[in-house]
Amino acid sequence: MSVAGDDVAGFFARRDTLDPDAYLELEFTFECAGDPRVAAAHLCSEQSTAQWKRSGVAEDFRPVYGAKVLELESTLIGGFSLELPGVGNTAGVHRCRAVVAHPHGNFGPRIPNLLSAILGEGVFFAPDIPIVRLEEVRFPDPFLAHFQGPQFGIAGLRERLQAFHRPIFLGVVKPNIGLTPAQFAPLAYEGWMGGLDIAKDDEMLADTAWSPSEERTRLLGELRRRAERETGVPKCYLANITDEVDRLVPLHDLVTRHGANAVMVNAMPTGLSAVRMLRKHATVPLVAHFPMLAGLTRVPQYGVHPRVFTRLQRLAGYDVVIMPGFGPRMCTPEADVRACLAACTDRMGHLRPALPVPGGSDSAATLAGVHRKVGSVDFGFVPGRGVFAHPEGPRAGAKAIRDEWDRISSSL
Amino acid sequence: MSVAGDDVAGFFARRDTLDPDAYLELEFTFECAGDPRVAAAHLCSEQSTAQWKRSGVAEDFRPVYGAKVLELESTLIGGFSLELPGVGNTAGVHRCRAVVAHPHGNFGPRIPNLLSAILGEGVFFAPDIPIVRLEEVRFPDPFLAHFQGPQFGIAGLRERLQAFHRPIFLGVVKPNIGLTPAQFAPLAYEGWMGGLDIAKDDEMLADTAWSPSEERTRLLGELRRRAERETGVPKCYLANITDEVDRLVPLHDLVTRHGANAVMVNAMPTGLSAVRMLRKHATVPLVAHFPMLAGLTRVPQYGVHPRVFTRLQRLAGYDVVIMPGFGPRMCTPEADVRACLAACTDRMGHLRPALPVPGGSDSAATLAGVHRKVGSVDFGFVPGRGVFAHPEGPRAGAKAIRDEWDRISSSL
The missing domain is CATH 3.30.70.150 (RuBisCO large subunit, N-terminal domain)
Incomplete structure (x- = not known):
């Protein structure tokens, strides 16, 4: 008809x-x-x-x-x-x-x-x-009202990290692929010691034969606690548990038992419904990464505006949404990034705000620009090579970013 | 670097x-x-x-x-x-x-x-x-070798339906949304009596307050068995169990206990990993529908060729892949449809072939053209309104299609 x-x-x-x-x-x-x-x-x-x-x-x-x-x-x-x-x-x-x-x-x-x-x-x-x-x-x-949404949200995350009135500093440990847990863990430790709040697995690094989640999270948990003792501030190891959906809950339990205190699940490849299932069980913040989304969202006249997926990720229960951010590398118009930032924090019934993390080839040199474009301190800043390929090592790479933030905030 | x-x-x-x-x-x-x-x-x-x-x-x-x-x-x-x-x-x-x-x-x-x-x-x-x-x-x-792939495949499906050397005839019960189970079931029965192998839920009809899966599958199971007794041939009720991933296995068990003998899960919205999980448990054929895929696959230079998703659906364990088919309505070049058909049946290690179902505004009038373009009888034909909006009712709509196939096959 x-x-x-x-x-x-x-x-x-x-x-x-x-x-x-x-x-x-x-x-x-x-x-x-x-x-x-x-x-x-x-x-x-x-x-x-x-x-x-x-x-x-x-x-x-x-x-x-x-x-x-x-x-x-x-x-x-x-x-x-x-x-x-x-x-x-x-x-x-x-x-x-x-x-x-x-x-x-x-x-x-x-x-x-x-x-x-x-x-x-x-x-x-x-x-x-x-x-x-x-x-x-x-x-x-x-x-x-039928959805739980973020368990911690921005306020809960700040409380856990004791990080207020400033951006949250994440670092993606690099090289992302190929390091054994014993090679990987000291890099994260150096990043924490340099000032990172959160050292994280790359979205491509999950539970593999050459870096099993169990061993990696055990070593990272130990070094995280050491970094906390030595710096006197909370630190976070964000473990990527992206895997088949029937392994999400067991992996969550495994990595949190060993000392990961946040978990990342690549949203579209795993499925938002699986994330909603994990949310019912999770005891730590859930972090989204964005593989596959560009295929749906980049054509201006066709497909889906990326803010729709930001909302859906918040609906599924993510506390943190990593998204393509500013700068030519990320092929995303500034207005679209701003719309995604807003979708993390604007009113959606009873759902807590999620922390937006606009990412892409960041380093100390891009921090002021990202902060200015976001227009608030409620964001996460997520360099990878900008910390871990620093010529003087990751501690110096992380410290350069914290120093840059001190410079920026002193002139606010 | x-x-x-x-x-x-x-x-x-x-x-x-x-x-x-x-x-x-x-x-x-x-x-x-x-x-x-x-x-x-x-x-x-x-x-x-x-x-x-x-x-x-x-x-x-x-x-x-x-x-x-x-x-x-x-x-x-x-x-x-x-x-x-x-x-x-x-x-x-x-x-x-x-x-x-x-x-x-x-x-x-x-x-x-x-x-x-x-x-x-x-x-x-x-x-x-x-x-x-x-x-x-x-x-x-x-x-x-790590993947199970289709449990039944084309040969197993033909065996279950006792339908050989011809296309498999599906019909999507319409109106798709709004009918109570008691209103819905007789339409499927009429379709089976007219010659459908498979009467199916629309991809938009799942477990709802106004048509609960339990009641719908109970009524459909009864009428399916009646149609089998009266026609002497096996019939299939394909229940759409698309739902949150932690409900897939319980819903599979519920609907198959009541008489559904195949289940549909919308692939991308639910997630292919959830389908792989269901495959480990399923006792009936799994059928894929294609919401969301057009957003990734329609731009010729950008995104993903649809055959990639056909392969991934077969990898996840689907026995049947409903896909955008021929004709202007489906906005899919014929070469792309052919590539998706091939991806269902070409060699992929030990994986069984999946039955391709190229769909889109079909009726008796389009059957010869679809058959000619597919180039074999190994396909499913899936009208909706072409059966259920037939002016003389669904039995006549289904019969018109079977009559048309008899005409086509007599001249082969």
Whole structure:
């Protein structure tokens, strides 16, 4: 059953006629060759109840189960702005922005079903819409109430680290791949002694034959406690436990028993639902890394705005979200980075704020710029080679960053 | 440490000097502004051991842990072909194809770590490469030996359905959202009676308040057995158990106890690792649906070729892979669909072939075309509205498809 004629109006609604607690609000941009109203109705139809009645039965599922266009703006443009399959040389192309109310009762407070609804076949295969991007998602409080969100959040993390009124300093131990635990551990120790709050595994370093999590976390735990004794301040070893989902909880227990006091799980490769499962069990902060996300988020007109994933990572329960940050290396417009920063800390029902960590080729030389662009001290700073390839070693690399922060903060 | 001068050669290798069992082969296309050899070395460096030695230590991790360029072709083009962040108005842009050997010992036979390596920060943030696509991945047999792959495969599925020498006929019960189990079940029954092998839940219909899996599968199980008695042939109810990962195994047990005899899990939203976990436990065929994948796979120069995900779904243990098929609606070039079909059935070590189901707005009218394009009977055909919005009802809709197949096969 295609959407045409009288059908179109059934996929539109005035916001004040809907129960706001029953709907997600999804903001899309798209380009279409036909009538924008019909295209927007298709977008709603396909993501909810495409065939909204049984053959031969007088019924209409749209009032309860249909997604509905709340706002629609369109501008006539010269033609499609991107050469994708399905895009023709058509005149009369419109670029549109639509806000859609999607009834979350269609699926309930479940991450895989949420993702299937907001990024599924209905969104990416709506007739007449070859180019579409999900720009933003807003959740009503009763939906968010089903999720735990961050266990510690920014305040809890600062308390654990006794680090207030300044950025949190992380360092990714490098070389990331190939070091034995006995070679790896002293580098982290040097980083802590130079002033790092958190020494971390690279997102590519997990539980391997040549660096088993058990041995690595045992050595790192010992040196972390030594660094704490010697410096008098708390230190954190962030262990990457990215692994098959049925190993997450056992690995969490193993590494925390041995002295890791935060764990990282690569979000998309492992799955946000697995992170939500781990959150129910975790006793330490959860940290997200961003493999795979660039593939979905980098094309300006197509796919997903990265802030949507920032929100979803917070929803899943991450306390810290490492994300592509500022600078040309990270291929991310500054406005997009800022939007992701905001999605970590703006209001999302009862969910605690997550600490944003905008990363990418950082060192003492980039700290002032990142701080200025973030516009607050509520961020993590995460060099890798900027500490561990320092010509005088990681202690000097970390100290250079702390010295640079002292210089910056003295002029605030 | 940037890759320059003598460093570049350390990220290249001749194929005959490497142990083929120790490496994945990754095929990339990319566009770069600088020297293609330096760019390709960056691509390898960043996805493996970017800082390949400790500061002040005489060592080199590249021979064992470095990804290495095996093949590189480049063509000078007028400029970047896609306007992405990080892309400038540069002269001297090359379009390149590179085959990279990636040592899987860096992470081991784990899906989340595999995804982090082949689609991670290293691939999408390599200096000088703003546009990149992973086109193909080849796994050595010793790596594949760690994975179970499909439990039934095409042959096992045909045996269960007693359906040989013809396509498998699926139907997605519609309306997909809003029907109570008591309203839903008779539609599936009618579809089976008309000739469907498999009646299935839509990918958007899971375990909800208005259609709980327990009640739906109980009613569907009863009617499935009735349809089997009345037709004398096996029938299948494919239940969508997409849900949080810690509910997959309990839901599998619930729905199969009540009479579902195959289960669907939306692959990307739930996570391939969760599917691998379910595979260890499952007693019925596992079926994949494709939400989220279009966001990664539709841009011809950027992201991931869809056949890579077909292979990964087979690796995770899916017996059936529903994928965007032929026709303008699905915005997928025919060559891409064919590549996905091949990835279901070509040689992947000991892994059984998976049944490809190229879908999209099908009905009796599209069957001949799909069959001709697939070029064999080893596919599933999956109409939704083409059966369930038939003006004479789903039995007539399904019968029209079986009649059409009889017509096609009589002229083969």
